[in-house]
Amino acid sequence: MQDRITTILKAVADPTRREIFHALVVAATALPITQISSQFDISRQGITKHLKTLEGAGLINIDTKGRERFCQANANPLKEVNQWLKFYEQFWDGALDDLSKYLDNMS
Amino acid sequence: MQDRITTILKAVADPTRREIFHALVVAATALPITQISSQFDISRQGITKHLKTLEGAGLINIDTKGRERFCQANANPLKEVNQWLKFYEQFWDGALDDLSKYLDNMS
């Protein structure tokens, strides 16, 4: 197959998947597939495919309870993207501004 | 088309494009297409396609001089990815560790 970082980047490169992931993150709880798909215009099967891709990237965990499958966001794989990015930070403009903003958020 | 962040993420979601981009970043200078493609196993036309995708994402600038086209990396679009990521940082584990590593790098 492909390496982890590629799998993760491909998962978040699709706008619908980013929306699904975001919805699950802000929900801050596990949601069954039907409930997720009710928030989108595409079919439940379309959503299911996206959920599988997200699961493959580790960005969601799916837990079966009875006939329902609860999906919960897991942001941890994004740490790998962050790590990949970090190297290039020295090559983009305004890195110092980013640091001060970063520190402002912490105080 | 698609929004900027999607264009950028799709550009870096391909491992070959990440390699090309990385080669240009570390080269720290503009390189002509033939020279870039000599570093890869795929054809020059394959490389050209990737370069166009990277250019479309703003990750490289192409400057024509005579018959050659010099490509130079531009990491700035990655700031948008960083901004997108930043929101999810609060949801992943070990954010404080990341901060201390970040500060260590600065000192």
Added chain:
DNA sequence: TTAATATGCAACTATATGGTTGCAAATATA
């Protein structure tokens, strides 16, 4: 037990993607 709900699987479609080869055109060199 019967009906409703939640889901998976499979088949199918259209388009995008990553790659190729062949050829023409522009520029540089002998």
Added chain:
DNA sequence: TATATTTGCAACCATATAGTTGCATATTAA
């Protein structure tokens, strides 16, 4: 001028991707 180099364009191919519909199955509720 004749030749070599660098590139773009176009056509083509195989596979991946994003989406669909139809149907079967498992679980829950009436």
